[in-house]
């Protein structure tokens with residue numbers, strides 16, 4: 236028997252009765268948008284309203300919605316072999332092919348892959364692998380992970396402990412021991428240099444000071460997003476990552492790049508550390524690998540880290556696992572997505588169209604409440620402040636960010652904010668006319684929301 240599709244009103248009622256959502260509170264869920272269709276950069280809701288997907292949904296739908304190539308790849312693989320174990324002693328064709336493809340397109344020193352189902356699982360795997368590496372090197376006390384404020388690394392227990400935003404911790408504390416936080420390279424609000432004419436790399440040097448204070452023999456890894464996404468699209472100064480790499484090398488600390496958002500073209504390079512000529516020891520990825528069509532993530536390991544896994548005796552094996560590691564259908568979709576991204580040069584497009592987006596948004600900088608517009612490739616943010624001279628934010632009770640998002644929504648643009656920092660990261664394929672419309676809605680929405688609080 237086929238059940239009739241409930242009406243939008245019935246759907247909302249059933250949702251409220253049965254569904255718990257990420258970051259949930261019922262007060263924020265009184266009138267949820269129920270998405271029913273996605274094509275390119277456009278989402279349609281159950282009532283027929285259309286929205287430009289200004290955040291590629293959750294920074295993941297890089298190639299756009301509704302790509303038939305991905306549906307066909309999934310269907311073909313599901314007909315052949317939807318799932319099989321990928322545990323030691325077994326393998327499948329899409330996982331092998333995708334691992335080889337990733338080795339080809341990622342940093343030259345990363346040539347091996349462990350697959351997960353998403354970003355938090357990837358970071359958990361990265362932390363465990365960093366600890367494993369040092370144990371294999373007879374340095375079993377190197378266990379600490381240094382992360383940064385404003386970081387978002389997911390919200391499973393260890394990933395949450397690396398995530399540097401207090402609201403994610405409040406009702407779940409205490410955090411795991413051996414996770415520490417240092418300052419982010421947040422030039423606009425930096426405690427070291429926001430009142431200086433130039434960045435003085437105080438935040439990078441804090442990494443060195445922290446390693447020295449904790450003792451280099453206790454620190455396993457430093458984790459950083461190349462551009463901090465959910466924390467407010469924080470783009471680092473030019474010298475930041477070269478200095479981080481230097482410090483990690485000097486103190487024998489593994490550098491984990493969390494490229495869950497920045498990977499697969501988002502910043503106008505296939506992987507973002509390429510902007511600064513730096514290579515990580517471990518890279519976490521997820522999201523854009525399938526453009527969100529199926530859940531898939533993973534870590535890529537430098538040859539040195541892979542070697543440690545290959546060289547330990549069986550009794551010390553890398554005893555880490557997920558049922559869905561190397562899932563054949565997810566990997567087949569990952570392969571099809573990479574084919575599509577490479578075939579359409581979506582990475583190059585992100586660089587060009589992203590620059591146009593940033594230029595268009597930068598025209599808002601004359602507005603009395605627009606403190607900064609920043610971005611890199613197809614990821615940008617607008618930071619709203621009460622006072623531009625002091626960079627003082629609005630009182631939290633004003634809820635300006637929420638008001639802006641609401642104004643966007645009324646005009647047909649979906650995105651998210653961190654406080655009063657509004658993020659934009661549309662699909663890399665967004666057509667020019669939709670990009671123009673996105674910029675226009677952003678201008679109008681910011682004007683309307685700020686006028687309502689003055």
Ligand SMILES: Cc1ncc(COP(=O)(O)O)c(C=O)c1O
Nearest residue numbers: 353354355387388389460495496
């Ligand atoms: C940089 C980064 N790392 C990790 C994650 C966690 O990914 P997931 O939600 O798939 O666990 C996210 C999610 O937004 C992210 O932005």
